[in-house]
Structures are given as C-alpha cells and as structure tokens.
Amino acid sequence: MNYQLRKQLILQTVEEKGSVEVKDLAELLQTSEITVRRDLATLSEQGLLYRTHGGAMKMSLVQAPTSFANKSTSRMAEKDYICQKASQLIQEGDVIFLDCGSTVSRLCQFIKHKRIKVITNSLPIVYELMGTEVSVNLIGGELDAERQAIHGTIALEHIARYQANKAFLGIDGISLARGLSAASEKEASIATALAQHAQEVILLCDASKLEKEAYLQFASFDMLDILITDASADKELLVKYEQKGLKIIC
Amino acid sequence: MNYQLRKQLILQTVEEKGSVEVKDLAELLQTSEITVRRDLATLSEQGLLYRTHGGAMKMSLVQAPTSFANKSTSRMAEKDYICQKASQLIQEGDVIFLDCGSTVSRLCQFIKHKRIKVITNSLPIVYELMGTEVSVNLIGGELDAERQAIHGTIALEHIARYQANKAFLGIDGISLARGLSAASEKEASIATALAQHAQEVILLCDASKLEKEAYLQFASFDMLDILITDASADKELLVKYEQKGLKIIC
DNA sequence: ACAAATTTGATTATTTTTGATTAAAAATGA
DNA sequence: TCATTTTTAATCAAAAATAATCAAATTTGT
Numbered sequence: 001m002n003y004q005l006r007k008q009l010i011l012q013t014v015e016e017k018g019s020v021e022v023k024d025l026a027e028l029l030q031t032s033e034i035t036v037r038r039d040l041a042t043l044s045e046q047g048l049l050y051r052t053h054g055g056a057m058k059m060s061l062v063q064a065p066t067s068f069a070n071k072s073t074s075r076m077a078e079k080d081y082i083c084q085k086a087s088q089l090i091q092e093g094d095v096i097f098l099d100c101g102s103t104v105s106r107l108c109q110f111i112k113h114k115r116i117k118v119i120t121n122s123l124p125i126v127y128e129l130m131g132t133e134v135s136v137n138l139i140g141g142e143l144d145a146e147r148q149a150i151h152g153t154i155a156l157e158h159i160a161r162y163q164a165n166k167a168f169l170g171i172d173g174i175s176l177a178r179g180l181s182a183a184s185e186k187e188a189s190i191a192t193a194l195a196q197h198a199q200e201v202i203l204l205c206d207a208s209k210l211e212k213e214a215y216l217q218f219a220s221f222d223m224l225d226i227l228i229t230d231a232s233a234d235k236e237l238l239v240k241y242e243q244k245g246l247k248i249i250c
Numbered sequence: 251m252n253y254q255l256r257k258q259l260i261l262q263t264v265e266e267k268g269s270v271e272v273k274d275l276a277e278l279l280q281t282s283e284i285t286v287r288r289d290l291a292t293l294s295e296q297g298l299l300y301r302t303h304g305g306a307m308k309m310s311l312v313q314a315p316t317s318f319a320n321k322s323t324s325r326m327a328e329k330d331y332i333c334q335k336a337s338q339l340i341q342e343g344d345v346i347f348l349d350c351g352s353t354v355s356r357l358c359q360f361i362k363h364k365r366i367k368v369i370t371n372s373l374p375i376v377y378e379l380m381g382t383e384v385s386v387n388l389i390g391g392e393l394d395a396e397r398q399a400i401h402g403t404i405a406l407e408h409i410a411r412y413q414a415n416k417a418f419l420g421i422d423g424i425s426l427a428r429g430l431s432a433a434s435e436k437e438a439s440i441a442t443a444l445a446q447h448a449q450e451v452i453l454l455c456d457a458s459k460l461e462k463e464a465y466l467q468f469a470s471f472d473m474l475d476i477l478i479t480d481a482s483a484d485k486e487l488l489v490k491y492e493q494k495g496l497k498i499i500c
Numbered sequence: 501a502c503a504a505a506t507t508t509g510a511t512t513a514t515t516t517t518t519g520a521t522t523a524a525a526a527a528t529g530a
Numbered sequence: 531t532c533a534t535t536t537t538t539a540a541t542c543a544a545a546a547a548t549a550a551t552c553a554a555a556t557t558t559g560t
Contacts, residue, residue, distance in 0.1 A: 003507085019255060022547080032509055037548070052254045053516065054547060062254060123376070131296035131395045138400055140390020140408045145381045150388055154411065158390045161404065253517085272537080282519055287538070303526065304537060 001029060006039050014049050014058055021055035047087040047110045059109060076106075078206045078230040083107040085228050085249050086168060086204055090114060094165045097194040098125055100149035100187070101170030103204045119162055121150040121190055137162070144186060151186040159193040167198030169224075172214035174205060176240060179221055181214040188218035195223045202226040207233040221246060251279060256289055264299050264308055271305040297395045326356075328456045328480040333357040335478050335499050336418060336454055340366060344415045347444040348375055350399035350437070351420030353454045369412055371400040371440055387412070394436060401436040409443040417448035419474075422464035424455060426490055429471055431464040438468035445473045452476040457483040471496060 006029050013020050013028065025036045044051035050062045082103065087110035090096060094114075098104050100122035108128035111118070118129060121139040129136050141155030169191050173181040180203075182188040195201045201224050210233055221244045228249045229238070238248050256279050263270050263278065275286045294301040300309050332353065337360035340346060344364075348354050350372035358378035361368070368379060371389040379386050391405030419441050423431040430453075432438040445451045451474050460483055471494045478499045479488070488498050 033547090034510080034549095035508060038508085050254070052252045054252050057254055061258060123373075126373070126393060130393065130398070131298050136393035136395075137404075138388065138390050138393055140388055140400070140405070143376060143380065143386035143388055145386075148380070150390070154387075154408070155390070158404070158408070283537090284520085285518060288518085 001031060003039065003042075006031070006035075007043065010036075010039060010043065010056075011048060014056055018061050019052070019055060019057040025055075045088075047084050050113060062109075062112065075206050075208065078232070079103045079106045079204075081230050082204050082206060082228050083110055086202060087111055089166065089200075089202065089226075090116060092116065095119065095162070097159070097162075097164045097167035097198055098122060099167070099169045099171075099191055099194060100125070100147055103206065104168050104170040107168060107204070119159075119164060121155055123148045123150075147187070149190075151190060156189060156193045159190070159197055162197060164194075164198040166200045166202055167194040168202050168204055169194060170204050171209075173209055173212035174203065174227075175211045175213050176237075176244070178213055178217045180219045180223065181212075181217045183214050183216075185216060185218075188216050192219060192223070195219070200225045202228060205229050210234070210237060251281060253289065253292075256281070256285075257293065260286075260289060260293065260306075261298060264306055269302065269305060269307040275305075295396065297398065325456060325458070328482070329353050329356045329454075331480050332454050332456060332478050333360055336452060337361055337364075339416065339452065339476075340364060342366065345369065345412070347409070347412075347414045347417035347448055348372060349417070349419045349421075349441055349444060350375070350397055353456065354418050354420040357418060357454070369409075369414060371405055373398045373400075397437070399440075401440060406439060406443045409440070409447055412447055414444075414448040416450045416452055417444040418452050418454055419444060420454050421459075423459055423462035424453065424477075425461045425463050426487075426494070428463055428467045430469045430473065431462075431467045433464050433466075435466055435468075438466050442469060442473070445469070450475045452478060455479050460484070460487060 009029060010025060013025065022033050022036050022040070026033045029036065040049070040051055040056050043049050044056065047059065050057045050059050079102070083106045086107055090111060092115050095117040096119070098107065098118055098120040105122060105124050105128065108125060111134060112129065112132040115133050117135045117137065118125070119137040119139065120126065126136055126138055139150050139155050139158045141150045141158065142152035144151045171180055171187070171191055172183045182191060203224050203226070205227060207230050210229065224246055226247045226249060227241060231250060233250060238250065242248055259279060260275060263275065272283050272286050272290070276283045279286065290299070290301055290306050293299050294306065297309065300307045329352070333356045336357055340361060342365050345367040346369070348357065348368055348370040355372060355374050355378065358375055361384060362379065362382040365383050367385045367387065368375070369387040369389065370376065376386055376388055389400050389405050389408045391400045391408065392402035394401045421430055421437070421441055422433045432441060453474050453476070455477060457480050460479065474496055476497045476499060477491060481500060483500060488500065492498055
C-alpha cells in the first residue's frame with residue numbers, strides 16, 4: 001500500500017463520509033496512525049481536504065453559511081478545479097491580491113483556513129472571508145453595484161500603497177493576437193494595478209475564455225507569470241502560450 | 251466529534267431555530283456545557299452568531315433591521331425616530347459620512363431614494379444602499395469582522411482625502427463631564443477623522459446613551475454641531491448640553 | 501550488489517482539546 | 531431593593547492528538 005493508493009482511498013472516504021478520523025483511516029489502510037497523519041498533512045497542504053484535530057473533513061463542509069449569492073453557476077467544476085490548483089501556490093504568511101470576478105471568488109473556500117492576508121476589491125469575497133483565519137484588507141473607493149466591487153481612482157491609489165506576493169486575476173478574455181481584455185475599463189484598470197504591485201501575477205481562466213476577446217484590450221502577455229486553466233483547454237494552444245513566456249498549470 | 255463538526259452543527263441549529271441554549275447544544279453535540287461555551291465564544295468572536303446569556307442567536311436577528319429584534323423593539327422605534335429627523339437635514343447633492351453602528355445604519359431606509367453621495371466604513375450600510383439612488387464610497391482598510399466595518403490607519407487616510415457636508419456619528423456614550431466616548435479605539439479614531447473632514451457633525455444618540463461613559467473617552471463637545479436624540483431624554487440635561495454650544499433636535 | 505535516498509514506524513516530548521472545580525457575574529422574582 | 535438561582539469566567543489537571551527525532555525497512559540509481 002503506497003502513498004498513491006492511500007491517497008485515493010483517503011480522498012474517497014472523505015468524499016463519502018464528509019469527515020474521517022485518523023484512527024479509522026489507519027485501520028482501513030492497514031497502516032500506522034503516523035503515516036495517516038503524514039498523508040493528511042500532504043493532502044491538506046494541496047487543498048484536497050481540510051485537516052481537523054483527530055482527522056480530516058471535506059473542504060466544502062467547512063465553509064461558514066454566510067450566503068452571499070454568487071450569481072454565476074456556469075462551469076463551476078472547472079472553476080473549482082482551477083482554484084484548487086491556485087490555492088496550492090499560496091503559502092502561510094502570503095499577502096495576496098484577489099481580483100473581483102466569479103472565478104476568483106471560488107478560491108475563497110480553499111484559503112479560508114490559511115493564515116494569510118488578502119487584499120481585494122470584491123464584496124462577495126469580503127463576505128466569504130469575514131470571520132475566517134484570513135486577514136482581509138478591503139480596497140476603498142467608489143462602489144460599483146453591478147459588479148459588487150470597488151472601482152475608481154481612489155481604489156487604484158489604495159492598491160498602489162501595497163505590495164503583494166501574488167495577484168490572482170480573473171479577466172474576460174485572453175488571446176495570442178491581442179493579449180488580455182476585459183469587459184470594462186474599470187476592471188481593466190484594477191487588474192493592471194494589481195499586477196503592477198505583485199511579485200507574481202496569476203491568471204485564473206477557464207478554457208472558454210482562451211482566444212476570446214472582450215470589449216477592451218488592455219495589456220499584453222508580459223503582465224502575466226502563470227496561467228491556470230482546466231483540462232478542456234487546447235493543448236497546442238497552451239504550448240503557444242508557453243512559448244510566449246507564460247507558465248501553464250493545467 | 252471535533253470542533254469543526256460541532257461548529258457545523260451549532261451554526262446549522264442556530265440558522266434553523268434562530269436561537270439556541272447551551273444546555274440543548276451540549277446534549278445535541280454529546281459534549282459538556284463548557285465546551286459548548288468555548289465554541290460559542292469562538293464563533294461569536296468570528297461574527298458568525300450572537301452570544302446571549304445562556305445560549306446564542308442568529309446574527310441577523312440582532313442586527314438586521316428588517317426582522318424584529320425581541321428585546322429592543324422600543325429602542326428601535328426611537329432610533330427610527332432619530333434617523334427620520336436626521337434625514338431631514340440631508341439635501342439632494344449632499345456628500346455625507348456615515349459612521350458604523352446600529353443607530354446610524356437605520357438611517358439608510360430614509361435616504362435610499364435621495365440623490366446623494368455616502369462615504370462609509372460600515373459594510374451593513376453598503377449592502378443596504380447598494381443598488382439604490384445613493385452613490386456609495388466605501389472607505390478602504392483592514393476589515394474588522396466583529397463590527398463588520400473597516401478600520402485602521404489606511405481607513406483614516408482614506409477619510410482624510412474627502413470633504414463632506416455632514417458627518418453622522420453613532421457613538422457609545424456622551425457626558426457633560428467627559429465628552430464623547432467609544433467602545434474601542436478603532437471606532438474612536440474613525441469618528442474623529444469623519445468629524446474633522448465634515449462641515450457639520452451630527453451625533454445620533456438615543457436617550458439611553460446620554461450621560462453614559464464607554465471604554466474610551468476621546469473627544470470633547472466641541473467636535474459636535476448637532477445632537478439628535480429621542481423624546482425620552484431629560485429636558486434639563488439637554489438645556490445644559492445646549493449651553494455647551496450644541497444644537498439639539500428632539 | 502551496494503550505497504544513497506525515501507518511506508515507514510516507534511518512541512518521546514509538546515501541544516491542543518476537553519472537563520471538573522471554583523469564584524464571579526448576571527438574570528430572576530419577590 | 532435584595533436574595534436566590536442560573537450562567538459564565540478562570541484555573542487547573544487529565545486525556546488525546548500531534549510534532550520531532552531517530553532507527554528500521556524499502557526503494558532507487560549506478
């Protein structure tokens with residue numbers, strides 16, 4: 001019984017029962033508790049489950065019932081997959097920027113229990129993270145009711161005062177020919193500002209947005225460091241992206 | 251049964267029933283009352299429920315203006331009266347500061363339809379005014395989950411960039427001898443900053459807070475221009491306040 | 501086959517969680 | 531108001547879980 005096999009069984013059990021105990025897993029896997037603990041530590045580090053004292057739980061069960069409607073239900077599975085990958089890039093102690101947008105907001109469930117600092121202009125994200133381990137800094141400025149986010153000059157200046165380890169962006173289109181594009185100037189200016197003040201810029205982008213061009217083209221590939229997308233993306237296309245200097249996680 | 255599982259069950263029960271007792275939770279969770287109390291303390295610290303003597307309540311039942319709050323229905327009426335008077339001071343085109351606090355947030359219902367600009371650090375106010383005629387500017391900075399508001403140095407600097415016609419404050423105590431007092435330094439510093447950058451400073455204060463002194467005394471009467479209180483206030487006391495240069499609306 | 505690297509398990513501190521006991525505080529009711 | 535009851539806070543001790551350390555077993559590369 002090697003790690004890969006144990007990992008499968010652990011995740012399967014957690015998925016079925018919602019929560020498990022170290023003791024039971026040790027018996028199930030015919031191994032020692034210390035090994036189970038080591039496995040659980042690895043898996044929780046990868047964001048595949050939530051470690052509790054004495055066992056582990058399904059990630060989704062740990063979320064607080066602060067329901068602030070996330071409008072978009074399309075491509076949920078892909079977005080969750082992308083966000084789970086994204087969460088693996090985040091270490092304890094990190095300071096990260098989170099853009100507004102439906103994809104990025106799905107990242108919350110995976111980072112709730114990390115001791116990190118999140119700087120964001122998205123109100124749904126603020127609500128999701130309120131009362132969790134995460135320390136939240138809200139970008140100030142004009143409220144954009146339609147997008148439930150903060151925008152405007154003051155917001156840009158607020159961002160400029162901070163420096164983050166990583167920025168997670170969720171924009172509306174990316175194409176080889178024209179770079180990054182957004183649905184509005186407001187979103188474009190926020191994304192640009194976040195990118196400028198982060199060491200590493202990560203784009204969370206499901207495959208449907210690849211080679212799409214939205215209303216406003218506002219930046220080139222240079223702005224990005226990493227692109228995280230889902231498995232349904234065209235592999236040949238991703239190779240071309242990689243040749244442009246982008247690191248791809250898929 | 252670990253903390254995460256208990257937390258889930260507690261929040262679920264509170265959500266369903268609106269309020270719960272420590273005893274019942276102890277039995278439900280098959281644990282001791284002291285453990286339940288510790289859990290409730292943690293959860294209320296995170297702003298996920300409201301701790302009562304002997305149990306806990308849903309946050310929304312305590313704070314939300316739409317649903318009635320059992321104990322303070324009478325005080326609610328007084329707060330509404332105060333806010334209705336306050337709204338008469340607001341003209342179309344005004345730029346106003348709104349402090350966080352339960353009294354001030356009741357003002358929202360009276361200003362929803364006005365074409366004004368509101369600058370605030372209170373998240374409940376932001377949600378009330380989102381999508382209304384009012385244009386909202388949210389003060390940025392550190393999120394204080396307990397008070398559902400923004401605080402800190404950056405918030406103070408944000409405020410300093412604006413100039414408002416009027417500031418509406420809701421603080422925890424006012425007394426002839428010691429001036430204004432607040433429940434925390436954070437709230438005090440925000441109130442001070444708002445007052446400094448407004449032409450007119452208006453205190454919304456139900457009669458129960460007159461001649462009360464809260465944790466921190468932070469400013470004198472000079473800071474205020476107008477005090478709006480309810481009819482149950484001591485008239486002689488109000489005369490003394492007036493002699494100190496305060497305009498009283500009652 | 502052999503040495504190096506990895507994985508696993510046992511032992512031991514250390515930390516976290518829990519519950520019992522006490523004193524203090526708050527609600528209740530006359 | 532005051533006394534009674536209930537609830538809570540504080541302190542400590544026990545139990546459980548974990549981390550750390552080291553040694554044995556296994557795998558891997560040459």
